[in-house]
Amino acid sequence: MTKPWQLAPWLAVAALAASAWWWQTGKDAWRAPTARMPELPVVAELPSPPVFHAQQALERPLLWTSRRPTGASDPKGGMAQELMESRLTAVFTSGKDQLAVLQRKDGSTLKLGADSKPWRIESFDGRKAVFVSADQQRVERLLEHAPGPEPKPAQPQGRPRMPAAQ
Numbered sequence: 001m002t003k004p005w006q007l008a009p010w011l012a013v014a015a016l017a018a019s020a021w022w023w024q025t026g027k028d029a030w031r032a033p034t035a036r037m038p039e040l041p042v043v044a045e046l047p048s049p050p051v052f053h054a055q056q057a058l059e060r061p062l063l064w065t066s067r068r069p070t071g072a073s074d075p076k077g078g079m080a081q082e083l084m085e086s087r088l089t090a091v092f093t094s095g096k097d098q099l100a101v102l103q104r105k106d107g108s109t110l111k112l113g114a115d116s117k118p119w120r121i122e123s124f125d126g127r128k129a130v131f132v133s134a135d136q137q138r139v140e141r142l143l144e145h146a147p148g149p150e151p152k153p154a155q156p157q158g159r160p161r162m163p164a165a166q
Contacts (some may be wrong), residue, residue: 079119080139083131086110088141091124100129102141 086102093099100121102110112121112131119139122132131139 080133080137082110083119083139083141086141087144088129089144091121091129091143093124098124100124100131 082104083102086104088100089103090101091098092101097114098121099111099113102112104110112119114120118134119131122130122138124130127143129141129143131141133139
């Protein structure tokens with residue numbers, strides 16, 4: 001009779017040989033499945049977005065009752081009216097070049113120089129600027145003082161006093 005400790009190594013070698021044989025034959029037997037394309041859902045094309053022109057929106061303000069522009073009929077007269085409503089805040093002079101800075105009613109700035117079109121600055125005498133259009137229309141504007149920031153009330157110096165206890 002064989003002792004169990006002599007049989008165990010033979011069984012281990014036999015199991016290892018069977019595993020190796022199974023490994024080699026099983027490797028060749030497996031084949032990858034054929035590739036399949038998934039079924040894609042049908043997608044409807046999106047309609048093209050409407051063409052939006054910002055100029056149309058600016059010409060037709062949203063909250064006006066008439067929805068018609070006020071000064072769209074005469075662009076030259078509109079610029080003259082805009083100059084008359086603007087405030088001349090500064091004129092910069094460098095040699096023969098001059099640049100006038102005007103503030104519109106809405107708070108935006110308008111810069112006109114000696115070469116700007118359709119309006120240009122013709123002369124400035126330190127107090128009054130004369131603007132001329134391409135069709136020789138003239139507008140005079142006085143230099144206006146821009147209000148500065150409001151002064152803050154003076155703060156007392158030293159430690160603040162505590163109110164008296166009652």
